[in-house]
Structures are given as C-alpha cells and as structure tokens.
Amino acid sequence: MHIPDGFLTYSVCAITYVGAFIFWIFAFRRAKQVLSDRQVPLMATLTAMFFAAQMMNYPIIGGTTAHLLGGPILAITLGPYAGLISMTIILLIQALLFGDGGITTLGANVWNMGVIGVFIPYLVYLAAVKATRNSRGMFAGAFFGAFIGDLLAAVFAGLELGFSVIFPYSVAIAVTAMALPHSLIGVGEGIVTVAIIRFLLSVRPDLLQLPKVAPNWLGESPSVLPKVGGS
C-alpha cells in the first residue's frame, strides 16, 4: 500500500500532506498528555514489531501480495495519537532508508496508514466497547476495527490514485482494485490484533486501560477491562 514517488499528482500530494500535518500537530500535542511512562516500552516494541511485520508479504489473490499495517493494535493499546506517531516513524524510515513509499507521497501514505489506518480502528473499537462493555465486544471491536481500518486505508489509496492523472482509469476502478485485495489482509490484521490483545490481557491488562488514552473529543470513555470470556 506504500505509494511511491511519481504515482500521485502534486495537488493530491499537497492535500494529503496538509491533512497529515494537521493530524501530526494534534498527535504530538495530545500524545504528550495521554502517553504514560509505562506505555513507552510498549509503543517502541509494537512499532518495531510492525516495522518487521511489514517486511512480510502474504500471497493473496491473483498472484498479488499484501502486508499487515499494524495501525489497529497501535491505536488500541497506545491511543490514536501515539499510534499515528508510531506509524509515521515506520513510514519515514521505510521511505528514507529503503525507498518503500515515496517522499512526495509520504503525506498520502501517512494519511492512509497512519490516520485512517489508526483512527478508524480506534473509533470502531471504542464504539464496540462502549456498546457492549464485555470481552466479546472488545474482541469484536478489535477485529472489525482492524478490518474496516485496513479496508478504508486501501479505499483512500485508491481515491488518491484515481484522482491522479497518471493512471488513466476511473476513481471507481482504482478504489475497487485497491479495496478488494486489502479486504483479505484486513481479516488477517483483525486476527493478529485480537491475538495481541488476548496476550496483553493475560500479561499486562493495565496496558489496555482505554480511559488513559482516549482523546477528549470522544467524550468520557468507559472503564473497559472486562474479564476475558465474560459476556
């Protein structure tokens, strides 16, 4: 999903950079307030883990491949602001050192994988936890949040490509072409996200305390840490 230099027109690059920049400002300001000392090692570990995970390309359909994003678990455990900072660090290192994703398209890649791929799973997870207040809702929210986050990140990548004149095909075709394969990787992302949450619940349940990480504009968050297996 990493868009390289040359695939997007400059206007699309500029718009996505502006969008990403606005979120960066909020992320750095808010992450300072909501990130706790105990979350820093987890933030570093998960960021490194998903940097490594993005090196693995899974065969999907029609001979194509895709990789996990990592945004959902970063969002759920660290909150969306620290999650965005983590994804930005991954994307910046990938672009500068490995040429995986472009420099002119960094704003678009951050928007797709760091903003959409982080904030959407967080919102879905939060809504599910608020609505159910039990572990089933927690796991369902994590799974569907990850799935929808990956899918929408691909949809946005398709929109950006569709609105760029370099590819002579319609927005609808571009979005469909990107969304279909990434819906499959979204299922994998959901499974991995739930697995990590289950692991953290067993060893460090304190790291899943949403009230510590929820942004103010979402309102007061419920105290979520249902017993695993409870309903």
Next chain:
Amino acid sequence: MIRDRRIILVGMVVSIIFVVAGCAWLSFSSEKLDEIAEHFGAQESPIWTPPIPDYEIPGLEGNIVVNIALGIFFTLVVLGVVLMVGKGLRAGSKKEA
C-alpha cells in the same frame, strides 16, 4: 521494569520471526498497486536515492543471511528511535506540567 522487559523481549522474538519469515519465505512482493502501475506503464520517479533500496544492500541482493541481519538491525533501530521519541514526549509533558 521486569514486566516491561518481558514485553520488549517477547516483541523482539516475534519481530525476529517476522524478519526471518519475511526474508526467507514471504519476500516476494507484487502488490496490487505495482500490478496496476505495470499494466498502465506507470513508472516510479523517486526524488531520493535510498541507501538500502528494497531492503537489500546493493551488491548483496538475494543474500538471505545479510537480509535477515539487516532486518533485525533496523528493527532494533526502530525500537531505539521510538523509545527515544516516547521518552522525549514524556519529558516534554513533565516539563509542561
């Protein structure tokens, strides 16, 4: 502190498994985006020459051992960078308070 070390240790073991699997078995990349671009004859036009293009050291392409070592090294670099950024954010927060 011990529990933090356990999290980091488990995370690094999983990361190494990802790197080894990524370099040895799951390194073939043909994303839909690349496929579409190839179909329309679109080409990348990089404005920056990365020192390690496509996660491989120039001249040592295809060497799995080197690629695994590189993957593990940069995973540790990312770990270190994010630890520093995280601690920097916390320090900034304490200063503001």
